[in-house]
Amino acid sequence: MHINGVEIEDTFAEAFGMWGSRLIVTGDDLGWARTAAEAATGFATSIIGCGCEAGTNDLASGEQTPDGRPGVAALVFTTSRKNMEAALLQRVGQAVMTCATSACYNGLAADEKVRIGGKLRYFGDGFQRSKLLDGRRLWRVPVMDGEFVVEESFGVARAVGGGNFFMMARSLSAALAAARAAVAAMRAVPGAIMPFPGGVVRSGSKISSRYKGQNVSSNTPYCPTLRGQEDSSLKEGENAVLEIVVDGLSEAAVAEAMRVGIAAACLPGVTRISAGNYGGSLGQFHFALRDLVST
Amino acid sequence: MGCIACAALVFDGASVTLTRKESSSIPVEADSICPDRFVGCGQTEIAELPAYYGRRKVTLGDLFEVDGYGADNVIVSGDLKAVKKIGQGMTHGRITVTGDVGPHLGASMSGGEIVAEGAAGDWVGAHMSGGRIVVKGDAGHFVGAAYSGETRGMRGGTIIVGGNAGREVGGRMRRGLIVVLGDTGEFAGAGMLAGSVFVGGRLGGRPGAGMKRGTIVAFGEAPELLPTFRYACSYRPVFLSCYLQSLAATGLVESSALPDGEFRLYVGDMNSGGRGEVLIRDQSE
Numbered sequence: 001m002h003i004n005g006v007e008i009e010d011t012f013a014e015a016f017g018m019w020g021s022r023l024i025v026t027g028d029d030l031g032w033a034r035t036a037a038e039a040a041t042g043f044a045t046s047i048i049g050c051g052c053e054a055g056t057n058d059l060a061s062g063e064q065t066p067d068g069r070p071g072v073a074a075l076v077f078t079t080s081r082k083n084m085e086a087a088l089l090q091r092v093g094q095a096v097m098t099c100a101t102s103a104c105y106n107g108l109a110a111d112e113k114v115r116i117g118g119k120l121r122y123f124g125d126g127f128q129r130s131k132l133l134d135g136r137r138l139w140r141v142p143v144m145d146g147e148f149v150v151e152e153s154f155g156v157a158r159a160v161g162g163g164n165f166f167m168m169a170r171s172l173s174a175a176l177a178a179a180r181a182a183v184a185a186m187r188a189v190p191g192a193i194m195p196f197p198g199g200v201v202r203s204g205s206k207i208s209s210r211y212k213g214q215n216v217s218s219n220t221p222y223c224p225t226l227r228g229q230e231d232s233s234l235k236e237g238e239n240a241v242l243e244i245v246v247d248g249l250s251e252a253a254v255a256e257a258m259r260v261g262i263a264a265a266c267l268p269g270v271t272r273i274s275a276g277n278y279g280g281s282l283g284q285f286h287f288a289l290r291d292l293v294s295t
Numbered sequence: 296m297g298c299i300a301c302a303a304l305v306f307d308g309a310s311v312t313l314t315r316k317e318s319s320s321i322p323v324e325a326d327s328i329c330p331d332r333f334v335g336c337g338q339t340e341i342a343e344l345p346a347y348y349g350r351r352k353v354t355l356g357d358l359f360e361v362d363g364y365g366a367d368n369v370i371v372s373g374d375l376k377a378v379k380k381i382g383q384g385m386t387h388g389r390i391t392v393t394g395d396v397g398p399h400l401g402a403s404m405s406g407g408e409i410v411a412e413g414a415a416g417d418w419v420g421a422h423m424s425g426g427r428i429v430v431k432g433d434a435g436h437f438v439g440a441a442y443s444g445e446t447r448g449m450r451g452g453t454i455i456v457g458g459n460a461g462r463e464v465g466g467r468m469r470r471g472l473i474v475v476l477g478d479t480g481e482f483a484g485a486g487m488l489a490g491s492v493f494v495g496g497r498l499g500g501r502p503g504a505g506m507k508r509g510t511i512v513a514f515g516e517a518p519e520l521l522p523t524f525r526y527a528c529s530y531r532p533v534f535l536s537c538y539l540q541s542l543a544a545t546g547l548v549e550s551s552a553l554p555d556g557e558f559r560l561y562v563g564d565m566n567s568g569g570r571g572e573v574l575i576r577d578q579s580e
Contacts, residue, residue, distance in 0.1 A: 026533075067536040068555075103533050129508070129570075131491065131534055132451075132470060134541055140534050149533045 001290050006266040006273060008289050013164045013258065014277035015285040018047075018077045019084050020159030020249045021114070022107035022191075024059070025096055026071035036099035037072040040091040044076070045196045048216070052087040053077045053161060053247050055193030066105045066136075067149070073107055075193045077161050077247045084156050085114040092150065093120050097141070103149040106136070108249070110155030117150035160285050163246035163254035166204070166222065166274045167265050168238045174269025175240040182244055182261035189260060191253035192246055204243045204276065238271050251285055259292045309365030311341060315373025316358060321349045322397070323358060326380035330388025330407060333366040371396075379416070382409045385426070398435065401428045404452070414458065418442075423471070424450040429457075429547060436461035436480065439473045447488060449473070455547055462499070465492040468509065474542065476552050484511040487571060491538065495552050498575075506564050506571035514553050517575040524563030524573060531557055532574065 001008045025040065027033035037056045044054035057073040065071035076091065078084045096104045097120060104117075121128040121139040129140045130152070137152035167182070169175035183199035186192065194200070209217035220226050221233035222241045234241070244261055248254035262273050275289055311333060327344035336344075341364070342356030355361060359373070371381060372393040382390045382401040390409045392400070398416035401409045405425040414432035420439045434456045440463050441448030449468040459477035467486040475483075478496035485501070487509035498513040501521055512535065539555055542548045558574040 064540065066540060067533050068540045069533070069536065129572075131510075131538075133472075133537055138534055138537060146528075146530045147533060149537070 001293070003263065003266040003293060004268075006270045008262070008293055009272060009274040010290055011275050012277055012280070012286045012288040013162070013275035014280060014283035015160050015162040015164075015254060015287065016283045017285075018053075018079060018159045018161035018247065019081055019156050020108070020247070021076045021084055021088060021154050021156050022057075022249065023074040023076070023088075023092070023096075023154065024065055024071050024105045024107040025074055026065045026067055026069040026103045026105070027099070028069065028101035030070040030072070032099065032101045033070050033072045036096045036102040036104075037074040039095035039099060041074050041076070041193075041195075042095070044091075045201070047077075047079055047161070051078070051083065052091075053193075053195040054087075054091070055195050055199075055247075057190065057193055058187065060190045067103055069103070073190075075191070075247070075249065077159055077193075077195075081112060081114065081156050085116070088114060088116045088154060089119060092116055093123075097123070097143070097148045097150070100145055104151065105138075105149075106151045106154040108155035108157060110157040112156045113153035114156055115152060116154050118152045120150055157249065159247065159249050160251050160254045161247040162283065163248065163258050163285070163287055164243055164276050165258060165262055165265075165289065166241055166243050166272075166276065167270055168234065168272040168274065169240050169242075169270045170237055171269055172240040174267070175242045178265040178267045178270045179242045179244065181267060182265040185260040185264035186244070186246065186257040189248075189253060189257040191249040192257035193248075194244055194246055194257075196245055199244060201243045201245055202241075204241070207278075235271065243276070254285070255287055255292060258287055258289075259295065262289065262293055310363050310368035310370060311338075311365060312362045312370045312372070313355065313359040314362070315371075315375060315378070316360060318374035319348075320377050323348055323378045324380055325355065325358075325378050326383040327355060328369065328371060328378075328381045328390070329383060329385045330366040330369055330390065331384065331386055333364075333369065336366075337364050338362070376416070382407075382428075385409070395432065400430070401426070404428070415456075417461065419456070420449055420452065420454045420473075422448060422450070423452045423454070425452045427453045427455070429455045431457040433458035433477070434460040434475070436463060437466060438464045438475070439468050439471065440464070440466035441468070441486075449490065455542075459496065464494075465490065465509075465511075468492070472538070474548065474553070476548065478515075484509060484571075484573075486567075487511070493538070493553060503564055503571055503573050505567050507567045508570045510572050510574065512558070512574045512576075514576045516578075517573075520561055520573060521564065523565040523569075524561040525565065525569075527560040527562050527572075529557055529559050529577060531555075532560075535574070 025037040041054035054076040117139040124141040141148040179200040204219035205216040324347040342361040380399040386406040392411040395413035402421040415430045417435035439449035447469040460475045462480035464483040468490040476495040481499040487506040497516040557577040561573045
């Protein structure tokens with residue numbers, strides 16, 4: 001199968017069950033809201049080294065923030081509910097509360113919840129106040145620019161992490177152009193984020209290493225500089241590979257993000273679109289590339 | 296004074312209509328006019344529910360024409376100025392009062408909605424713990440307040456008054472929201488323990504006297520506060536924007552009736568711990 005002359009390989013991306021939360025971060029203007037959300041989702045590229053994966057997402061079309069101010073959604077993914085509580089406490093406490101004019105609300109209706117504002121409120125040193133509005137408890141923590149408003153609890157729900165696809169290209173510039181186009185399209189999908197810098201990862205990994213104690217190492221079959229030294233998965237004329245990893249609040253969100261991303265990435269200079277998997281035996285979710293793009 | 300958007304009432308399914316047979320100034324106690332009491336009752340059973348006419352025990356059928364059946368939608372019409380306790384203790388359903396109504400409307404209710412198209416007497420929503428009361432006209436004294444001798448008044452829910460309200464709105468309230476789009480009498484929020492009172496018009500004198508916690512917001516004219524309140528700062532409270540968004544979403548309050556903006560924050564009452572707050576909107580904006 002080809003799109004615009006780009007081969008779509010007959011393979012699938014293998015993704016895993018995770019836990020997801022959605023925060024709505026607001027500020028006096030969109031700039032401050034985005035600053036707070038990006039700070040909270042910074043250094044959250046991979047569960048392995050960061051404890052969570054996170055990214056920002058525009059609000060859904062027509063979605064109002066609880067306080068009516070400009071806002072941005074921040075999606076956070078972890079491997080367990082308990083890890084989510086730890087991650088949100090750190091990130092809301094250190095990155096959102098510290099950001100001028102910010103406020104933080106739950107953006108995910110879910111049965112399971114983790115207490116975040118209910119713990120961060122102690123920063124108020126006894127002067128915190130709460131309001132119960134429409135069944136949601138809001139904490140008002142005194143800070144130097146007024147008050148930091150944070151919701152008592154945040155919803156946590158089962159989610160999907162690790163959707164992915166590779167873009168093989170004749171040149172790095174062609175790979176970058178494809179990646180930029182793909183990420184721009186994928187960012188418009190509600191409930192999905194690309195946790196790596198700029199939404200793109202260049203240091204794809206394999207789960208083995210020649211060094212003791214090192215669990216993962218560079219994805220050598222896809223490194224163009226190693227062609228000739230190692231078994232290569234690259235074809236003749238392929239000189240750069242970039243990967244996009246997708247986490248989503250639902251299987252449908254990941255599938256939709258991959259679909260629009262692949263379609264946007266099929267640009268001149270791109271030779272193939274492929275995906276990473278472990279033979280299908282590890283991940284609960286399989287996203288067949290050809291099925292995605294033919295829907 | 297602001298206004299309540301006149302959202303048409305939509306009734307699904309069956310409803311009961313009670314129409315007062317005659318006008319009288321003799322007080323009627325009609326706490327049996329309550330969806331909870333109508334559950335499983337036909338027209339005859341509803342007509343046999345008890346009421347007091349003065350000190351005389353009567354039935355609803357003696358005082359009202361009863362039409363229809365079902366518990367979810369109750370419509371009460373006629374001269375109700377002397378009819379007390381409509382919707383007292385209700386937990387679900389909806390009561391619509393087509394004109395003015397007497398005291399204790401929705402007192403101690405915990406769920407459902409009451410809409411009074413006209414004015415209401417004293418003690419609207421006293422001790423209520425949930426649900427919503429909308430009074431499109433004026434309300435009397437002690438809206439959402441605690442009865443004499445009780446330590447806590449309203450504990451939850453929302454009361455919206457489209458007109459003016461009398462003295463001690465939210466007196467000793469513990470939780471919930473009272474919105475008065477018009478003016479209030481003296482001692483709004485007196486002895487408040489928590490909760491919120493929003494006043495769109497002129498806030499009466501001595502607001503928050505003895506309040507321990509809670510929030511009184513004056514969107515319009517405000518009196519000089521008691522000397523036991525201290526000025527803290529001028530700021531734009533984000534939590535208040537959340538309330539205003541929520542109220543706007545109900546379609547019952549126009550955003551111009553309770554405008555957002557910069558507020559002067561006063562904390563008090565220092566005689567009672569000083570954890571309460573009175574926010575007064577900066578009229579220069």
